[in-house]
Amino acid sequence: MPAMNRPLRVGLTGGIASGKTTVAQLFARLGAPVIDTDIIAREIVEPGRPALAQVVAAFGQGVLDAEGRLDRRRMRDRIFNDPGARRQLETILHPAIRAEMERQSHAAGGAYQVLVIPLLTEGGRRDHLDRVLLVDAPEETQIQRLMLRDGVNREQAQASLNAQATRAQRLAMADDVIRNIGREAELAERVEALHRQYLAIASGETR
Numbered sequence: 001m002p003a004m005n006r007p008l009r010v011g012l013t014g015g016i017a018s019g020k021t022t023v024a025q026l027f028a029r030l031g032a033p034v035i036d037t038d039i040i041a042r043e044i045v046e047p048g049r050p051a052l053a054q055v056v057a058a059f060g061q062g063v064l065d066a067e068g069r070l071d072r073r074r075m076r077d078r079i080f081n082d083p084g085a086r087r088q089l090e091t092i093l094h095p096a097i098r099a100e101m102e103r104q105s106h107a108a109g110g111a112y113q114v115l116v117i118p119l120l121t122e123g124g125r126r127d128h129l130d131r132v133l134l135v136d137a138p139e140e141t142q143i144q145r146l147m148l149r150d151g152v153n154r155e156q157a158q159a160s161l162n163a164q165a166t167r168a169q170r171l172a173m174a175d176d177v178i179r180n181i182g183r184e185a186e187l188a189e190r191v192e193a194l195h196r197q198y199l200a201i202a203s204g205e206t207r
Contacts, residue, residue, distance in 0.1 A: 007033075008112035008202040009105070009128065013120035013170065014135035016160055017145035019180035019187070023135050024116050026191040032198075033108035036116040037097055040104070044096045045070045051096040058088055080163070094123075102128075111202040121165040121173050131201075133194065134174035136167065141181060 012027075014020045028034045045052040047068050055063060055070065059078065065071040079086040105113060115129065126132055137145075139161060146157040171177065176197075178190050 006105075007108075007110045008198055009130045010112055010114050010198060011120050011126060011129040011132045012114050012116045012135065013118060013132060013173075014180075015137070015142055015164055015167065015170065016118075017142045017149060018135045018137040019178075020116060020118060020135050022184075022187065023133075023178060023180070023191060024114060026188055027114045027195065030192065030195045031110075032195065033110040033113045034116065035101055035104045035108060035113060037101055038116065038118060040097050040100045041093060044093065044100060051093060054092045055089065058092060059085070098128075112198040119164070121170045126173065131175040131198070132173050133176045133178065134170050135178050135180050136171065136174075137180045139167070 012020060012024060014023075024034050024036065043049075045055060052070060055075075059075070063071055063075050063078065065074075075089070079089055101115065105115070114133075117123075120126065120129075120132065142161060143154060143157045146152060146160060147154060150157075152160075176194060178187065178194070180187055
């Protein structure tokens with residue numbers, strides 16, 4: 001059950017190219033407030049924001065593009081094979097993301113909220129959530145979507161998958177699962193069913 005005086009919080013997660021954005025959009029169409037930590041992560045490193053200054057102090061001016069914005073590709077390359085650098089970046093960004101997520105959650109209201117947290121399993125924490133909803137897709141489907149979406153080859157797509165938590169780890173954390181294999185009508189039906197379920201939980205009708 002949600003904590004006193006706040007909406008039910010549903011953490012929406014899933015591997016790369018699993019379909020999280022599509023599912024979040026379906027919940028939004030049903031009227032659920034959606035708070036996306038990927039969007040927050042981009043906003044907090046806009047020029048002039050404290051988090052960007054901290055990133056530059058830690059990693060140098062080389063992580064900025066010609067306009068003074070964070071060069072995301074360069075930053076990803078910097079941390080991809082360097083666990084120490086990745087942890088250093090997370091130490092800077094995660095508290096700022098969490099604070100902004102809490103601010104938006106408090107302002108959004110609603111019977112329940114969907115908090116999109118792609119790396120929820122990797123972070124290992126769910127104490128701020130009431131339920132975890134996993135968007136699950138077969139690995140081959142993820143690879144094909146990644147190759148099409150990002151213009152990468154199979155080896156690069158596989159490397160991106162390997163850098164994340166395993167499917168088994170995500171399933172172990174999930175309370176609810178949406179299996180996304182590309183049938184949009186079935187996906188919408190599943191979201192509508194979960195929408196009704198979350199409204200019932202939020203109202204105290206079920207647990």
